[in-house]
Amino acid sequence: MNKKIVTGIVCLAGVGLLAACDNDATADISKETFKISLNEAVEIFEEKHPNATITSINFDKDFGEYRYDIEGVDNSKEYEISVDATSKDLKEKEEKLDREDANGQKKRNEALNLEKIISPQEAMKAALAEMNNKGNAVEWSIEQELQNTYYSVQVKDGRTETEVNVSATDGKILSVETDQ
Known part of the structure; x- marks a missing residue:
């Protein structure tokens, strides 16, 4: 009997947590104001990688925090910077381009016109x-x-x-x- 009650409580708690997560995931970001703007996030990327061309920008919620994920390339490397839209906290990643993307190929094909x-x-x-x-x-x-x-x-x-x-x-x- 106690097993059934505990199982029921655990299930209800799980459903409640999932419902809370779903509500947060549907918050309307068009009505929000963030401390860091798109232009500021782009400037941060360009300061870190002045010879790189930006190839993609994504803004979404990652582990409860809104972030700008910006990717770019130069002739030999691909860079990714994730900028927290509130705290300006940075995460960076860099890797060497594949042969078919090197020498400016990816830079020419995927460059964003901002x-x-x-x-x-x-x-x-x-x-x-x-x-x-x-x-x-x-x-x-x-x-x-x-x-x-x-x-x-x-x-x-x-x-x-x-x-x-x-x-x-x-x-x-x-x-x-x-x-x-």
Whole structure:
């Protein structure tokens, strides 16, 4: 009898913890203000690696902390810096490029054009408007395909997740893909 009660309590506690985690994972970052901006995070990367070109930027929650994960390359190495959006705490990683990516190949193919792009807030606003303001923006990234730089904004509404791709230069919606 006691085993059943203890098992029931453990199960309820587990469900409660999972529900709390899910609520936190769906917080709307479009309404949040962070101490470190995208521009500051990019400046940190560029100060650490002045000869590198940025190839991707991702903003999401990692172990309870919002972080900018910025990747870039020079002619021989790939760099990754993770900047805490509140404390400016840095994590760095670096590795040698594969032969096919070395000598500027990856640098040319995957370089992000960060000139004259809209802010993450503008991209999230456009993505949420496309979703009729239903759901929360839970993460975003800046990506490049065919020399077009765009934001990929993840919007979560209950159990439905939608990826909205927004042009980084003019805020127009490029595509919408929903997973249920």
